[in-house]
Amino acid sequence: MLSRTLLCLAVLSACTPALADTVWLTNGDRLSGKIRLFDGGKLLIQTEYAGAVAIDWKQVKTLESDQQLLVKQDDYSAEVAKSLQAADAGKVTLANGDAPKTVELASIQQMLKPRPVVEDMVWKGNVDVALDYERSENKTDDYAIDFKTSARHGHWRHTAEGEYNREFQDEVVTTDNWRAEYALDRFITEQWFWQGRFNYKRDKVEDLKLQRTVGTGPGYQFWDDELGAFSLGSLLNRTDYEYTQGGRDNFYSLAMKWDYNRYLIGRSVELFTTGEVGKPLSSVADYALDAEAGLRYRVTDWASLNLKAERNEIKGTQESDLDKTHYSAGFGVTW
Template identity: 65%
Template sequence: MYVKSLLCLGLTLATTPLLADTVWLKNGDRLSGTIRFFDGAKLLLKTEYGGAIALDWDQIATLESDQELLIKESAEGGERAKSLHASAEPGKVILANGEAPRTVELASIQQILKPKPLVEDLTWKGNIDAGLDYKRGEADSDDYDIDVKTQARHGLWRHNAEGGYNRQYQDDLVSTDNWYAEYALDRFLDEHWFWQGRLEYKHDQIEELERQRTVGTGPGYQFWDNELGAFSVTGLLNRSDYQFDDGRKESFYALSTKWDYNRYVVGKTVELFSSGEVGKPLANVADYTLDAEVGLRYKVTDWASLNMKAEKDLVSGADGELDETHYSLGFGVGW
């Protein structure tokens, strides 16, 4: 009898599926996996059989999950649901949070994410890329480059921070030695439009232009921002203050357009990214300026990656015009 009971229990466990989230589509298909994220258009479902799958939200009939998830029906706040239950009515889901279950329309949900300990709706992402380039020949050169980029969002606010350091040697002599830091704060006005204020500082130990400080503000538009990528464009009115190594100072205003784009093009393994700024000074400093980068990032693991990128610095119409292109290969970490 005891052996028979154990056998029955073993068969029950073997035929019972492991706990997983389930999504029912309007065409009758059912997918199992782990809900990772939803932000307005795509639900990202991580599966063992197909990796990360992006599902169109308007093709989902209902879903269920045993995870504790934050369900946001507006940008200002959300409801922490201990689990989600499938609804018999297509286009709806039942939120269970320890009180009376509540049925909501899928169309009313703007975001689904794992709640954070302090700020429930906090999302934080970023990457650190490091590049090393050694050349040995008639002229030896060593190039060290590191870039940091991170972004955190909660509610209607988004914080953006960037920084970088570059140092080059030519025949054991330092030919490049500079660093920069930038911070921008976005306040979203609705799902897509936001207003940005930013501060940027650059310091160069070698070039004639020793210090640059830029303060700017202006409107921006977020086309999309989810686990598969993001794309935003910002228009800014900037004031720049320059200080040269001989003590001279110069200030001017400029109009500029910034972009920030990244998209996974092969599942979540290969990422295409590009960012930069094109500007028009409102003085006879230059006709226009361009500072841009484009590259590919290959994820070796969930956190480690290899990257290849090209950077372009261009100042046209000024004394001592600048036109430099830099290519690099490197290693990075992301979160």
């Protein structure tokens, strides 16, 4: 009798399909998978047959999910639904024990897995490390590490990034610099935001040994979801330069800042570029450019390989120009 019972249970479990989230579209199609995130008008569902698929929220008829999700209908209140149940066209039912609630899909602004402390916080980032050892006619040792992380909660987004580069050629230091930046964004609408930021750079080799910038200005977020993000910002900056020989410059400038990344081939390859180009309002310098671009290949959900190029250029300074390009390849951690 026991063996028969175990056999029946095994057959039943084999015949029962695994639980999955389901999305019904207005054109009659249906997608099954795991809902990852809804934000910025896009619903991201992870499927076994097509990888991560981004769906326009206006094309969703209804949906269901067996996972716990945080559902936000405005910027100040949110509800943790134990599951989602399909409802009439344009609606979904939030299941919470004995008090299920049916809401309009159009009223939902965001859906994501609740976080342990700040439930509606979206946190992402990466740390990249590059090491290069060359032993030929010249001995070259090159070390580079950089990080970037951002956390968004309600109307606010915090972004911190930094990097450190050091290079030896025949035991002589040819590169030794580091940079740190912090930016705080306040979203006015779903796309428009106002940014304040502080940037600090220190170089122990170049004639321009210190750059310090404080800026503020409006920006526009074109999209930001699990398949990538793109934003542009315009800033009014106050910049201070200090030179190795003792000279100083300070000036105001107008700058354009960009931040773009996009996942390709089922989120296994990431194309990214960030940077800023600025024009001083005085004759201290002609222009300044600080940018990077590269590719990141995700080996696992958290480990990645990266290839990038960095460009730092300042032309027309009273003391000494800066013109530097750095290429690196390495490994990193992504979350």
